[in-house]
Amino acid sequence: MPTSNRFYRRPPHLQARQQWMVAAGMASLVCMALVALQLLPANGWMLVSTLLGLGFSIAGFAWSTYSGRHPGIQNDGVWFSSLSSRGWLAWLVAAFLTFFYCVLYWKGEWLGLRADGNVGLVGLFDPLSYGLKGQPASQWFVYGVLYTLAITAFGFKFILKYRHNRYQVLRTLSTVFFQLAFAFLLPEFFMRMNLPYNDLKNMWPLNYSFFDAWNLDALQAAGWAGKFFLIFGLLMIFAISPTLCFFFGKRWYCSWVCGCGGLAETAGDPFRQLSSKSTRAWQIEQWLIYPIFLFAVAMTLGVLYSYFTGQAHLMGISTAALRAWYGFAIGAAFSGVIGVGFYPLLGSRVWCRFGCPMAALLGIQQKFFSRFRITTNGGQCISCGNCSSYCEMGIDVRAYAQRGQPIVRASCVGCGICAAVCPRGVLRLENGPHPNRESSSPLASSFLNAPFESPKDA
Amino acid sequence: MVDIGPGNRYGLSFQHNAVCRMTRTVIIGNGVAGISCARRLRQLDVEESIAVISSESEYFFSRTALMYVYLGHLRWQDLEPYERKSWHQLGIERVLARVTQIDFRARNLQLDTGQTMGYDRLILATGSIPNRFGWPGEDLQGVCGFYSKQDLEYIEGLSPGIRRAVIVGGGLIGIELAEMFHSRNIPVTLLVREPEYWNSVLPVEEARMISAHLRKKGIDLRLGMQLREMEGDVDGRVCAVLTTEGERIECNFTGLTAGVRPNIDWLIGGPLETDRGILVDPFLQTNLPGVFAIGDCAQLRNPVEGRKPIEAVWYSGRKMGECLAINLAGRKAPYDPGIWFNSAKFFDIEYQVYGSVLPNPAPGTDSIFWQHPAGDRSIRIVYDSTSGSITGINLLGLRFRHEVCDKWLREGAQIEYVLSNIRLAFFDPEFFPDFAPPLLDAYLTKTGKQLRLHAAGKLAEVLRFLKS
DSSP: OTTOOOOOOOOHHHHHHHHHHHHHHHHHHHHHHHHHTTSSOOSHHHHHHHHHHHHHHHHHHHHHHHTTSOSSOOOTTTTTSTTTTTOHHHHHHHHHHHHHHHHHHHOGGGGTOOTTSOOHHHHHTHHHHHHHHSSOOOHHHHHHHHHHHHHHHHHHHHHHHTTTOHHHHHHHHHHHHIIIIIIIIHHHHHHHTTOOOOOTTOOTTTSTTTTSHHHHHHHHHTHHHHHHHHHHHHHIIIIIHHHHHHHHOTHHHHTTTOHHHHHHHHTTGGGGGGSOOSHHHHHHHHHHHHHHHHHHHHHHHHHHHHHHHOOSEETTEEHHHHHHHHIIIIIIIIIIIIHHHTHHHHOTTHIIIIIOHHHHHHHHHHHHSOSEEEEEOTTOOOOOOHHHHTOTTOOOHHHHHTTTOOBOOTTOOOOOHHHHHOTTOOEEEEEOOSTTTTOOOGGGOTTTTSOOOOTTTO | OOOOOTTOTTOOOHHHHHHHOOOEEEEEOOSHHHHHHHHHHHHTTOOSEEEEEESSOSSOOOGGGHHHHHHTSSOGGGGOSSOTHHHHHHTEEEEEOOEEEEETTTTEEEETTSOEEEOSEEEEOOOEEEOOOOOTTTTSBTEEOSOSHHHHHHHHHHGGGOSOEEEEOOSHHHHHHHHHHHHTTOOEEEEESSSSTTTTTSOHHHHHHHHHHHHHTTOEEEETOOEEEEEEOTTSBEEEEEETTSOEEEOSEEEEOSOEEESOGGGTTSSSOBSSSEEEOTTOBOSSTTEEEOGGGEEESSOOTTSOSOOOSHHHHHHHHHHHHHHHTTOOOOOOOOSOEEEEEETTEEEEEEEOOOSSOOTTEEEEEEEOTTSSOEEEEEEETTTOBEEEEEEESSOBOHHHHHHHHHHTOBHHHHHHTGGGGBOSOTTOOOOHHHHHHHHHHHHOOOOOOOOOOOHHHHHHHHHO
């Protein structure tokens, strides 16, 4: 197309400050890499300085980018930047993230994981791990710290960027809180108390190991607390979650609580526009997410069957093998490697959109048993396409808005960005009576609902 | 560029049409009016061949969103509201050409590609062109309006060399251009004839808020100033703008955004009756049988009271297109624009209007006005001072619910009733501040009357109200 320009000038003073921040962040990452390669010492000072370096460089970048600007939508140049428009920088970041996730899942020893005393990157995090739970770190502890840091620092950036919008601010504070308290600190605290590791908000089927034999045994062996964890986990799936979903839609979890959603919304925010809005992508979505959900259900039923009967095989299939395959293909490869590694290429919610069984379940509830919808404001839509473009779930919001139709979609995570970027105030996330939730506004077309004689009768 | 193939369930083509004698509808212009008409006709399952001719773009795009491509918020393909394959699936032919002549008697079109095209029904949806007032130098290089895809490409091409842009005209397009250049760090001077920005439409308080916002953004806003001429350099490129006050502003781009007028120059002098636009009756029929006009280029002979004969806005174009489709499909449905509404965004400040809000209050009307201390939000509700019925709502920096406003205005709701139930209209995202109490305070200050808030603004309440 003739308008595919690459010309974009940033204010020069911002550019310099931003570059310094990027340099500081990169230096921290390089230090961590050198520690991982055991070229730099792994000690407490190094840990503190690299973590602070990362956190403050992200926060400083955000501050220099947004603090001087008038509150409002800040999408200038999104499609001109190499990072956010699938340029070379995006491919580089995707390659790095993918490599990191592969090492994390399958080559923990490359990061310095040792049974007889960690070295390298895992060793670097040992002091923090001992401080929190009195045990050495694992690659998962390293990942947990970096993940929480990313949500917190990029959450700060997100809040600055959308500071004119209270929904966005509160939602982001909520995800940061749940990551920091529920996903990171509480489980470590439980372990220090000699209780089983437990992230209370992480429920089945996203937490696919909840019904694993080892987890069920550990929970039952852990006294009242274990029983509470077990009952709470079951209540979450069967009572709390459906109830909250009925009143508020799937967003109560996907964009207010969930850690995967939290990372997608904060660190993944620059990539939300990359999700495909084509009919083809929608078809792929249907053919992936629901079969994966069924796979999760079948795998779990198999595991439970084996747990209660002691039989290793169900209908000739090894339930342990089924569980192992699910963990490898869905738990690791899809949610981690593709889900986050491909942020800069496919958008930030690849996992949530195409793979997450929790999203599938909540989506069915949202579509059929919920008071949530996104209302279209009468006939105000100008079909500009900002809502569709910035929908991380690949929903063609505009297709609804220009018809005056409320958006009731299984996949909508209720992030509210469509409503934020709309230049005409057309969209609003709302909870209200369930009946007629999908009926269109008569103002979108004066003739939409008018009775009509067929031309053949006329 | 005739897009016909085996997948098209209507199986239409030029050749096919000649054999079948299917009614052939040709639409000139693929803006929102023409396309809304074409798609609505298909939706009504009218068995006829439909062709849309445009020299601007192959696919329908959202004209109101052109600026977002320049800003880098969207790519060109993101402006297209329908998937490209849908035109083929719907059997809507797209012809990329310019119509040079119409033979209304023989019902034949002459295209600039050399082809001719016959029609049974002709729909003129040719849109607008930017106003030019014969300013000296208006044909220099680097001088253009901002209306079409070609304008966007032209401005994009010039951008790397622009050191200052002067924009003439204090309307909606002018501020869009200003925002575009601002995003690329190109200094902008905005010449506005009125004493405040868009004061020909906005009441002075609102106009002042926008003027202040523009200045805060670093736009060099020159109020009460008019263009006299543009100066060119030896290469025929614009190098300065002279104002009627004698000021000379150096620039290498000049945007002419002093409104638009119907794009009908090429039709004047023929059998088609025109005034400023193509004259149409309430069924959007011109004086010639089988010829219709919709959108920006149409001028209603008898507009409904309080509405202009030509309304060059997206919403009217869309409504006219749909209305015509319904009429063509066999039902008599006069064009009814409904209660006026419009919207825009001035940099970071959103604007919505419902009903009639005039820059100078009409005789016998009064208004209640509240402005946020930060100066970026305001609510104005205009009402009839004798009957108390509201007649218009003007909003900056916040959003109201169209359906509620429409119902209040249609039913002539009382100002005090509206204020007490104002929360029914709030459409800002959840957790936004509640502006009902300060608005009621403004009423108290003005009239000495203390009102009580009735509605909490829950969706269930809103829906009950809309049903009542």
